[in-house]
Amino acid sequence: EPEVTQTPSHQVTQMGQEVILRCVPISNHLYFYWYRQILGQKVEFLVSFYNNEISEKSEIFDDQFSVERPDGSNFTLKIRSTKLEDSAMYFCASKGYSNQPQHFGDGTRLSIL
Amino acid sequence: GQQLNQSPQSMFIQEGEDVSMNCTSSSIFNTWLWYKQEPGEGPVLLIALYKAGELTSNGRLTAQFGITRKDSFLNISASIPSDVGIYFCAGLGGTSYGKLTFGQGTILTVHP
Numbered sequence: 717e718p719e720v721t722q723t724p725s726h727q728v729t730q731m732g733q734e735v736i737l738r739c740v741p742i743s744n745h746l747y748f749y750w751y752r753q754i755l756g757q758k759v760e761f762l763v764s765f766y767n768n769e770i771s772e773k774s775e776i777f778d779d780q781f782s783v784e785r786p787d788g789s790n791f792t793l794k795i796r797s798t799k800l801e802d803s804a805m806y807f808c809a810s811k812g813y814s815n816q817p818q819h820f821g822d823g824t825r826l827s828i829l
Numbered sequence: 830g831q832q833l834n835q836s837p838q839s840m841f842i843q844e845g846e847d848v849s850m851n852c853t854s855s856s857i858f859n860t861w862l863w864y865k866q867e868p869g870e871g872p873v874l875l876i877a878l879y880k881a882g883e884l885t886s887n888g889r890l891t892a893q894f895g896i897t898r899k900d901s902f903l904n905i906s907a908s909i910p911s912d913v914g915i916y917f918c919a920g921l922g923g924t925s926y927g928k929l930t931f932g933q934g935t936i937l938t939v940h941p
Binding site: 720722747749751757758759760761764772774807809811814815817818819820821822823 | 860862864869870871872873874877879917919927928929930931932933934
């Protein structure tokens with residue numbers, strides 16, 4: 717069964733450094749998402765991406781965050797200058813059509829030191 | 830913003846028992862989804878509900894989309910040890926782009 721794949725599985729970064737989290741959504745999917753989950757808390761929406769542009773973003777997704785789909789297969793989340801509170805699991809998700817459910821990757825654990 | 834209240838927060842049950850958990854919201858959702866998350870993994874879709882009143886089963890799992898579109902429940906019958914995990918409800922609102930709002934999760938522990 718097709719899967720959303722995320723790399724790396726764990727990223728450790730010094731505060732203030734830039735970090736790029738990578739995702740390969742399911743092939744032929746059209747809608748792409750990033751969510752985050754702080755340890756012990758619920759999953760929170762960050763951003764949705766469709767037709768090569770951001771379609772919706774949350775208050776969490778400020779100017780330090782950006783997303784890109786640089787080619788036909790990858791979808792990336794960049795955090796320009798990381799803060800301690802950015803430490804969390806970051807999940808990528810994708811879906812094929814608007815009425816289909818989202819499928820999630822296994823996440824990247826981001827640890828900011 | 831939209832919020833989901835999921836209960837209970839945690840459950841400790843014996844193998845073979847039935848489990849019920851639910852989510853409520855003050856807002857209307859067009860779709861309700863139930864996901865399971867195990868340690869070190871992402872949420873895995875269990876059941877998707879698309880119409881008010883819809884009752885859907887997936888093996889030992891049954892979920893319903895409330896008539897008011899503001900609630901949903903998930904039942905697990907005859908629980909087994911591999912049912913252990915965190916169960917999340919998620920609601921999809923009015924936009925087609927599909928921002929999901931998640932509940933706080935129900936931690937399920939099954940004692941053999």
